[in-house]
Amino acid sequence: MEEIRVLDIGEITKNIKEMCIEANYFLSEDMKNVFQKAREKEQSPIGKQILNQLDENLRIAEKDNIPICQDTGMAVVFITVGQDVHLTGGNLTDAVNEGVRQGYQEGFLRKSVVADPIYRENTKDNTPAIIYYDITDGNSVEITVAPKGFGSENMSRIFMLKPADGIDGVKEAVLTAVKDAGPNACPPMVVGVGIGGTFEKCAFLAKKALTRSLDKKAEKPYIQDLEQELLEKINQLGIGPGGLGGTQTAFAVNIETYPTHIAGLPVAVNICCHVNRHITRKL
DSSP states (O other), X not given: OOOOEEEEHHHHHHHHHHHHHHHHHSOOHHHHHHHHHHHHHOOOHHHHHHHHHHHHHHHHHHHHTOOSXXXXXXXXXXXXXXXXXXXXXXXXXXXXXXXXXXXXXXXXXXXXXXXXXXXXXXXXXXXXXXXXEEEESSSXXXXXXXXXXXXXXXXXEEEEEOGGGHHXXXXXXXXXXXXXXXXXXXXXXXXXXXXXXXXXXXXXXXXXXXXXXXXXXXXXXXXXXXXXXXXXXXXXXXXXXXXXXXXXXXXXXXXXXXXXXXXXXXXXXXXXXXXXXXXXXXX
8 A cells, every 4th residue: 555645636726727728729749640640641632731721720829829729628537546645625526627617717718618408508617527537546646638629529429239240330330420420520530439338338438538649559459450440441431631532531540448248239439520639647
């Protein structure tokens, strides 16, 4: 057992504020890498033109400290807390939401959250966030902030497949979701896929998959192969940058899996646009 570490909740708020701003202003390094590779690989003239325009937009945002997209998203926050951390000074959920509130206000980020899904009055500070907690060993806190725009979020799907559908059914589901999304997910996209668990668990896995660094391979060899095969098939669809045709429809396919019931094969596809904002810090 590690020594108990005392951490003031204000540190959580401070870091989340900074992360909300940084994720919305600057493309992460793994995304920069795949973006440049896509510019080199794109075979369509109009596709190259779109990628060059998107690259110019990213450079302007970084230079001028302004958002890389007008949809600064709903803040999705993953927090892994070591069981040997003692948080003091307030409530953790309140601290997370305060960080989001400060970040979106001080960063001049668009406030896109409505308090009720039917009556739709804007909360005016982009809270509440979507927060996922996990408890692990150790005395550190790891935070991932992933602002999620809804152009791509609205294109996401869940498929409750039968076990007999197997891996071919999974492939068909992913390709169906991407084809149906077409230009609406602001391609080139990153495709997060969750396989297994239950109805809601596979959706969580797909969302979490989007935050995995694109420089990092999946742990299971067959998943690595599946990611590569799906990426190749997606890029053969011809949707292309901006949906105007081309060979670079997706930058990557990230897949996460979880054990499931003998009678089911849940599959979720959570698509993200060409910026796929995510940032991680360890406190």
